Amino acid sequence: MAASSSHVLPSYLDAQALGPWGIYLQQVDRVTPYLGSLARWVETLKRPKRALIVDVPIEMDDGRIAHFEGYRVQHNTSRGPGKGGVRYHQDVTLSEVMALAAWMSVKNAALNLPYGGAKGGIRVDPRQLSQPELERMTRRYTSEIGVIIGPSKDIPAPDVNTNAQIMSWMMDTYSMNEGSTATGVVTGKPVALGGSLGRTEATGRGVFVVACEAARDAGLAIEGARVVVQGFGNVGGTAARLFHDAGAKVIAVQDHTGTVHREGGLDISDLLAHVSRQGGVAGFAGGQALPNEELWGLQTEFLVPAALEGQLTSANADRVRARIVVEGANGPTTPEADDILADKGIIVVPDVLANAGGVTVSYFEWVQDFSSFFWSEEEINQRLERIMREAYASVSQTAKQHGVTLRTAAFIVACTRILQARQVRGLYP
Ligand code: NAD
Secondary structure, three states, X not given: OOOOHHHOOOOHHHHOOOHHHHHXXXXXXXXXXXXXXXXXXXXXXXXXXXXXXXXXXXXXXXXXXXXXXXXXXXXXXXXXXXXXXXXXXXXXXXXXXXXXXXXXXXXXXXXXXXXXXEEEEEEOOHHHOOHHHHHHHHHHHHHHHOOOOEOOOEEEEEOOOOOHHHHHHHHHHHHHHHOOOOHHHOOOOOHHHOOOOOHHHHHHHHHHXXXXXXXXXXXXXXXXXXXXXXXXXXHHHHHHHHHHHOOOEEEEEEXXXXXXXXXXXXXXXXXXXXXXXXXXXXXXXXXXXXXXXXXXXXEEEEEEEOOOOOOEOOOOHHHOEEEEEEOOOOOOEOHHHHHHHHHOOOEEEOHXXXXXXXXXXXXXXXXXXXHOOOOOHHHXXXXXXXXXXXXXHHHHHHHHHHOOOHXXXXXXXXXXXXXXXXXXXXXXX
């Protein structure tokens, strides 16, 4: 008989159940009542399958030997190989990487991608390293985690402070160790190295696609709708442009330099040009400056947090006057704010669904690398839209069926898929 929670002895993992990992465990507890007989397997979701801690020693440019701590966590591989990014940040911890890996399991299953969930990281401030030091650290880290990654085992990708160049070094190091070129070991590579067209825009495009689906459900037209966006980088900038091109009015944009507002709608092409010249939205002549905190209270149809985690909190959620919040960022809404928004009848399209366009095109990259046959950008965008729309439909249907929020519904859909796979695979031996 499978152990229930009460039969599980306190473990190292339980002692670590704080912060992001603790939040994740609470999320699993919240969906367990909806899992029916699959609840028997729910402990599977509450511990990572495998967590590797590696020492990453490198010689610095001045001759010193420095040691960095690296991690790779495979939370679940029931539905396919692990998949998730690598983060370089001085505050990365094992328990944070465990939570991020678990959320990748949920995101990949919610989108019905044939992947489990994984994540990696190194405790380092990469801005303190020279380019050759960054390369040596990346290569040694890749070599150390090489025992568990691979095109059919676990496929890393970029995350905070990692990029296409770092993916290229990872791919090269893994390939050198294997003795053959293995493009499919990482995604988010440059197009010259088997990367996919459409990857750069994919997350913002996915945000826009699910926003359109949610609008249709809510009886809202995109044309003429007001949109407020926090974060004007890869995700927020792309989403804002697509809203604008579809006839919506992006009335306010905030980034790390400030907030610009124009009730009649900002000219997004002009704003993008201004940001590429000036480094931020501040000083844009086509709108008025607004105190940052006032962004949250603007009357709008769509609010798109696409910058940082923890932006919508119990301190500002009751001021929100949006019809639909679409989470471009990871974790922008705290659990308390989530409850406040739900009480106000505001629809929240959760991060695990809304920002999954990036991992979906990463999946396309991996498939293209395997077949060595590459698709046009138009094909990529069409397939992306279809997958995002299907994912939204199954989450929205589950939300209606159980009378729960889209976030809880996304977890129900994802956890059900993962545990169904676990159940039919059975336990080995
Ligand atoms: P980015 O670095 O391209 O852009 C970040 C934006 O946020 C910039 O405009 C920056 O000015 C703004 N910002 C930073 N600090 C801010 C602050 N204090 N207040 C307001 N704005 C601030 O990053 P990105 O790739 O667009 O990622 C944004 C979010 O989306 C992150 O949470 C990321 O984890 C998430 N995400 C990104 C992808 C992807 O494919 N890029 C995929 C999934 C999730």
